[in-house]
Amino acid sequence: MPESELRHTDSRALLFDAGIFIGALLRGDPRYAEARPIVEQARRGLLPACTTISILCEVYGALTWEKAVPRHSPREAEEAARLLIEPPSAIAVLGEEPHLALRTLELAVRHGLTARRIHDARHAATALSAGVKDVYTYDSDDWLRFEPDGLQVVGPPSTLVRLGRVRTP
Numbered sequence: 001m002p003e004s005e006l007r008h009t010d011s012r013a014l015l016f017d018a019g020i021f022i023g024a025l026l027r028g029d030p031r032y033a034e035a036r037p038i039v040e041q042a043r044r045g046l047l048p049a050c051t052t053i054s055i056l057c058e059v060y061g062a063l064t065w066e067k068a069v070p071r072h073s074p075r076e077a078e079e080a081a082r083l084l085i086e087p088p089s090a091i092a093v094l095g096e097e098p099h100l101a102l103r104t105l106e107l108a109v110r111h112g113l114t115a116r117r118i119h120d121a122r123h124a125a126t127a128l129s130a131g132v133k134d135v136y137t138y139d140s141d142d143w144l145r146f147e148p149d150g151l152q153v154v155g156p157p158s159t160l161v162r163l164g165r166v167r168t169p
Contacts, residue, residue, distance in 0.1 A: 013050045015127045016042065017137035018058035020156065021051070025059070025080050028069025029139055034158055038136070045090035048134070050058065052094050052126045054119065055082050095129045096122070103129060111145045124151055 016039070023031030024039035041051035062068060063077035072080060085091050103125035105153040108118050127135070135143050136155040140163055143153050153159060159167040 007044060012134055013048045013130075013132045015075070015094075015123070015132045015137060015151075016049050016051045016055070016091070016133045017123070017135060017143070018055045018062065019138035020136050021055075021059045021081075021084055022062045023138065025063060026069055031158075034156055035138075039091075039157055040083070042091050043084070043089040049090070050092040050094050050130070051085070052123055053096055053128075056085070056093070058119075059084070060118055076105065094126050096126055096134070097129070100125045100129055107146070107149065110149075117142075120146075124149065127151060 008108055019031065020035050021039060022067055023029045023035030029035075038047065042112070060077045060081050061117045062088060063072040065071070085093050091146070103121045104118070107113075107121040107124055109123070112140075113121055120142045124143075127133075128150055133149055133150055133152055134154040137143050137153060138156070138159055140153050140159050143151060144163075147153070153163065153165075157166065
């Protein structure tokens with residue numbers, strides 16, 4: 001996909017969910033061809049992207065999972081996650097302040113989240129508290145529930161096509 005097609009049209013930051021990074025890092029992942037250039041553009045500052053500490057932890061977990069292709073050792077997974085955000089990368093990491101615990105719990109209750117879905121509420125609370133409204137995700141079902149709270153799934157292109165928000169050429 002040409003770089004010009006991936007440029008974000010406004011200056012607001014894009015929250016990158018774990019699947020964007022995982023797809024970009026695992027050559028055996030079916031999302032690799034789309035996700036890799038998106039992440040590289042964000043690292044170069046062409047897309048104003050951010051993420052959270054907990055999303056990076058999900059990336060580490062996915063890379064070290066026994067069915068990852070290729071499976072990363074803990075050292076390799078740490079290096080891959082670090083390179084996503086370490087300068088000269090332009091991808092920002094949002095803080096996860098203590099007050100976000102209450103916002104996380106509020107969102108979890110409002111949306112009836114249970115078990116592991118609490119992590120989705122934590123990601124959403126962190127983004128909303130930082131003023132980030134736009135989300136890039138392959139797990140749109142996890143994020144669509146937060147659109148009434150002010151978040152919006154805006155990419156990547158394959159997600160928008162799947163959601164019927166853009167048409168294929």
